[in-house]
Amino acid sequence: MPTYGRLPITFEKGEGVxxxxxxxxxxxxxxxxxxxxxxGHAHPAIHDAICQQSKKLLHTSNLYGIAAQEKLAKxxxxxxxxxxxxxxxxxxxxxxxxxxxxxxxxxxxxxxxxCIIVMEKSFHGRTLATLSATGNAKIQDGFSPLVEGxxxxxxxxxGALTKTIEQNNNVVAVFxxxxxxxxxxxxxxxxxxxxxxELCDKHKLLMMLDEIQTGIGRTGKFLAYQHNDxxxxxxxxxxxxxxxxxIGACLAxxxxxxxxxxxxxxxxFGGNPLACSAAVAVLETLAADDIIEQAEAKxxxxxxxxxxxxxxxxxVSNIRNKGLMIGxxxxxxxxxxxxxxxxxxxxxxxxxERTIRLLPPLIINAQQINLLAETLSDIILEFTTS
Ligand SMILES: Cc1ncc(COP(=O)(O)O)c(C=O)c1O
Numbered sequence: 250m251p252t253y254g255r256l257p258i259t260f261e262k263g264e265g266v267x268x269x270x271x272x273x274x275x276x277x278x279x280x281x282x283x284x285x286x287x288x289g290h291a292h293p294a295i296h297d298a299i300c301q302q303s304k305k306l307l308h309t310s311n312l313y314g315i316a317a318q319e320k321l322a323k324x325x326x327x328x329x330x331x332x333x334x335x336x337x338x339x340x341x342x343x344x345x346x347x348x349x350x351x352x353x354x355x356x357x358x359x360x361x362x363x364c365i366i367v368m369e370k371s372f373h374g375r376t377l378a379t380l381s382a383t384g385n386a387k388i389q390d391g392f393s394p395l396v397e398g399x400x401x402x403x404x405x406x407x408g409a410l411t412k413t414i415e416q417n418n419n420v421v422a423v424f425x426x427x428x429x430x431x432x433x434x435x436x437x438x439x440x441x442x443x444x445x446x447e448l449c450d451k452h453k454l455l456m457m458l459d460e461i462q463t464g465i466g467r468t469g470k471f472l473a474y475q476h477n478d479x480x481x482x483x484x485x486x487x488x489x490x491x492x493x494x495x496i497g498a499c500l501a502x503x504x505x506x507x508x509x510x511x512x513x514x515x516x517x518f519g520g521n522p523l524a525c526s527a528a529v530a531v532l533e534t535l536a537a538d539d540i541i542e543q544a545e546a547k548x549x550x551x552x553x554x555x556x557x558x559x560x561x562x563x564x565v566s567n568i569r570n571k572g573l574m575i576g577x578x579x580x581x582x583x584x585x586x587x588x589x590x591x592x593x594x595x596x597x598x599x600x601x602e603r604t605i606r607l608l609p610p611l612i613i614n615a616q617q618i619n620l621l622a623e624t625l626s627d628i629i630l631e632f633t634t635s
Contacts (some may be wrong), residue, residue, distance in 0.1 A: 256591060263290025266610050266617050268596065278596045279609045279621050284430070284462045284574075287489040288534055289610040295492050298530035299523065308521045317525035324532045328471045330480045331500035335509060336520030338495045340461035340487035341374025346499035346514060347424065347457050347483045348378050352398070353508045354455055355421030362397075363421040365457075366413055368404040370432030370601070371425070373459055382424060384432070404429060405437035407444045414452050422455035422483075423448070427473035430462035433601030434576025436569055442477040449482070455505050457483040461497070462574070465489035466535055466611055469545035469572030476571075494527035496520075540611050544572040551575060551607070551618050558626035564633035575607040579633065586632055595624050605629070 260268045260276075266289055268276045281287060288295065302317065309315065322334045335346050348365065355363025367373070369384040380388050381396035384404075389395055400417065402409045404425075414420050423445055429435035442458075449456040456479075463473040464486040470476050472484060482505040487497035497519075501508070518524070535541055548570040555577065559565045567578040582602050590597045598606045609621065 256588065258591060265289040265291075266613050274594065276591070276594050276596050277617065277621055277624070279607045279625075280596050280598050281489075281608050281610045282493065283488070283598070284467055284608045285488045286493055287465055287467065287611045288492045288531060288540070289612045290493075292492060292534065292612075294530045294534045295494075295527055298526045299494065302523050302526035306522045308518070308523065310517070311515065311520065315520060315522055315525065317522045317529060318520040321520070321525040321529050321532070324529060325486075325498065325500060328532070329484065329500055331484060331502045332506040333501055335499045335501075335514060336525070337487075337497040337499070337516050338518050338524070339374075339497045340459075340485065341376045341379045341497075342516065342519070343461065343485035343487050343497035343499045344373045344379045344382070344424075344459060345376060346509070347459075347485050348382065349514060350483055350499070350501060350505055350508045351422035351424070351455055351457060353513065354505060355419075357508070358421065358453070360419055360421055362419050364398050364400055364417060364419040365422045365424050366410065366420055367399050367401055367424050368426070368429070369401050370404055370429055370435060371459075372429070372431035373424070404432070404435055405441055407441070407448075410445065410448060414448060414454070420452070420454060422457050424457040424459065426459045427463045427476075428468065428571050428574055430574070430606070431600055433578075433604040434569065434574060434606055436571050436576075440477070442474055442479055446477075446479045446481075455482040457481060457485075459485050461485055461487045462608075463571070465531070466541035466544055467572055467574050467608070469541065469548065471535075471541055473571065490531060491524055491527045492531045494524050496524040496528050535611075538612075544611050547611075547613060547615075547618060548572045548575060550615065551609075551622055554619065554622035555626055558622065559629060562630060562633060565629065573607075573609055573611055573613075577605040577607075577629070579603050579605070579629070581633070583632065586628060589632060590625065590628050593624055593628060595621065595628070597625065 371384040373379040373382040458481040
């Protein structure tokens, strides 16, 4: 079905930060399949894990124990400070689990019609519940009746959050991205998550974080909330967890961890041996090579070069980053830059119409960062002065 506005390009192979198309032209991938291939393409550790597991077992069922799933769950719990985990196959599915947890929790508290506070400009997925949670009218257009039970408020606005909580007895949870990705790489005030944590504690609400784009090292910590020294009650991850093998997960802690009981949720493929073996290899490789610890310095290096090269351009209004999640705002719509960059052998993304979004693999090296920054700033300068 024509659900995607695709570019006229098909890739044949990849290695590290590089992709090659069918004509053998090479591209520097500064998007990582939208924050998925954090370890780059064709990583040998992931390749080995998939090969080894597929020789033994691809799938059994969640009717039985799954050793790779248990190993992955232990690793995730250790790294996140959460208590338990449900596995699905995508970001939207992880968020569906979070939404179901919030509703069950609400009913346990005696709330008849539980509501979740969500943010304007957010993105949570394309299923009916997750698109209803999403703060973007374009994504919801044509799909009414939407799933009820979501209240949208402005992002990064603790005043609006406090007021909404105080005025609604039905609120049971707050669901938020630590940095909004699709909404335009929106980085909130440094203490935003701490303030949400405090409000949720005060009013006995679940603090639920969508870390599908920010998670698995993208911002310089395993999970972005670790910059704030807090733990949420629920946290969803997907994208980079399998480095390209589809897997999503919903982590829960404390009171939220005991809400889903036998028969309340499930998935045929979720947490199967193949996907979990790949994800275990992802987590072990990230840890063994100190890859996450380097993301902040790499993000700064990239932004420093971009800032220097673009400092005299009045068309560039802001350059910002959290680790290797980077947004560059222009004063004009710039979707055309995606194709211009592609012709020059560089893969980038534009979101929220005027924001260039970069999500390069975390394994990008200093020389490749240089090349990316130089190529992109030349393209931006040419685009904005011609
Ligand atoms: C923050 C966030 N949540 C949820 C999703 C949906 O994930 P998926 O496309 O795997 O369903 C995305 C995808 O871009 C995302 O960025």
